[in-house]
Amino acid sequence: xxxxxxxxxxxxxxxxxxxxxxxxxxxxxxxxxxxxxxxxxxxxxxxxxxxxxxxxxxxxxxxxxxxxxxxxxxxxxxxxxxxxxxxxxxxxxxxxxxxxxxxxxxxxxxxxxx
Amino acid sequence: xxxxxxxxxxxxxxxxxxxxxxxxxxxxxxxxxxxxxxxxxxxxxxxxxxxxxxxxxxxxxxxxxxxxxxxxxxxxxxxxxxxxxxxxxxxxxxxxxxxxxxxxxxxxxxxxxxxxxxxxxxxxxxxxxxxxxxxxxxxxxxxxxxxxxxxxxx
Numbered sequence: 001x002x003x004x005x006x007x008x009x010x011x012x013x014x015x016x017x018x019x020x021x022x023x024x025x026x027x028x029x030x031x032x033x034x035x036x037x038x039x040x041x042x043x044x045x046x047x048x049x050x051x052x053x054x055x056x057x058x059x060x061x062x063x064x065x066x067x068x069x070x071x072x073x074x075x076x077x078x079x080x081x082x083x084x085x086x087x088x089x090x091x092x093x094x095x096x097x098x099x100x101x102x103x104x105x106x107x108x109x110x111x112x113x114x
Numbered sequence: 115x116x117x118x119x120x121x122x123x124x125x126x127x128x129x130x131x132x133x134x135x136x137x138x139x140x141x142x143x144x145x146x147x148x149x150x151x152x153x154x155x156x157x158x159x160x161x162x163x164x165x166x167x168x169x170x171x172x173x174x175x176x177x178x179x180x181x182x183x184x185x186x187x188x189x190x191x192x193x194x195x196x197x198x199x200x201x202x203x204x205x206x207x208x209x210x211x212x213x214x215x216x217x218x219x220x221x222x223x224x225x226x227x228x229x230x231x232x233x234x235x236x237x238x239x240x241x242x243x244x245x246x247x248x249x250x251x252x253x254x255x256x257x258x259x260x261x262x263x264x265x266x267x268x
Contacts, residue, residue, distance in 0.1 A: 022173040023137035029227070053144075053162075055169040059229035084162050091238055092231050 003028055005035050008108050011043035012036060015104075017050035020058035029061060033068065041072035043111035047104050049080035059092050066098050075114040079107035127153065128192040135180040135187050135204070137173075143189055143202075144168040150191050151198050154261035163239035164198065164259055170232040171202035171255045178222060179206025179253055196262040197241070201254060208249040216245075 004015045012035050018024065036044060044065060048054070062078065069076045079101040081089055089095055101107035129150050133139040144165040151164055168189075175187045190201040209215050215222070216237075221230035236243045240257040247253040 019141060021137075021140050021169055022177065023140050025227075026137065053165060053169075055166050055173065056229045056231040056235055057173060059231055060227040063229060064227035084158070087159075087163070087239075088166065088235065091235065092229065 003031060007039055009112055010039060011045060011108050011111050012039045013045045013047065013104060013108060015047045015050060018052065020051050020054040022057040025057045025061045029064065032065060036068065041069050041074040043074050044069050044076045045104060045107045045111055046078050047080045048078065048082060048085055051082065051085060054085050054088060059094055062094060062098060075111045077101055077107040077111050079104050126194065131189040132186055135176045135185045137176055140169055140172050143172040147191055147200060151261060154193060154196060154198065156261045160261055167236045167239045167257055168200055170236050174232055175202055175204035175206065175253065177226065179204035181207060197258055197260045200257045203252065203254045205252040208251055208253055209247040210249050212245050212247055
């Protein structure tokens with residue numbers, strides 16, 4: 001599990017890579033929180049383009065960051081969810097809470113404009 | 115003759131795996147089950163569903179069964195008539211109320227950022243899920259997923 005972060009106009013973009021299970025989430029949660037603190041929780045985009053596997057621990061990670069960002073009046077969006085992950089996203093109903101975009105650009109734009 | 119032999123193997127095959135309740139072993143468990151299931155020639159979607167369900171059951175054993183303390187998780191897999199059966203067993207704390215645990219979004223450990231979707235995912239991704247649990251003794255999760263219809267396999 002790895003992640004790559006960059007900041008676009010104050011919005012933190014996190015590109016996740018590898019397998020997002022309980023083991024990976026335990027390590028990655030704090031890394032994302034550290035980066036969010038540096039950008040004052042203004043906005044967060046999580047990209048799933050590089051994720052080959054995700055279970056409910058990944059859902060917990062998303063909801064946890066959603067609470068942390070929106071609790072500080074920031075906005076959050078998801079993008080580039082691969083077909084393999086689509087069922088778990090649909091089943092969980094998480095997309096009713098956190099908006100999903102096809103591309104990273106449109107997710108960043110939506111978070112910035114919100 | 116060769117064909118008959120292959121079918122006989124496919125109808126009754128099994129594997130067992132036991133490992134300490136360390137989170138590193140979650141990927142080991144789902145990759146092992148997925149490799150074992152390959153002999154049924156599953157679709158990519160079936161394999162993803164199977165891996166996800168195994169990951170949920172093993173994660174539950176580690177987080178909830180053993181509450182992140184050291185213990186042993188036992189995994190048993192068998193193939194029977196085109197279906198894969200998976201049993202995940204722990205000797206942990208057990209579940210006091212299985213019906214409550216089954217509810218979507220229910221979690222006994224909200225402080226761990228659990229989504230409460232683990233059992234719901236198992237039930238949606240597998241054809242059968244049976245949970246036997248004795249508080250203080252442990253939990254056994256038995257799951258079954260049809261990979262190929264009998265007529266297509268034989």
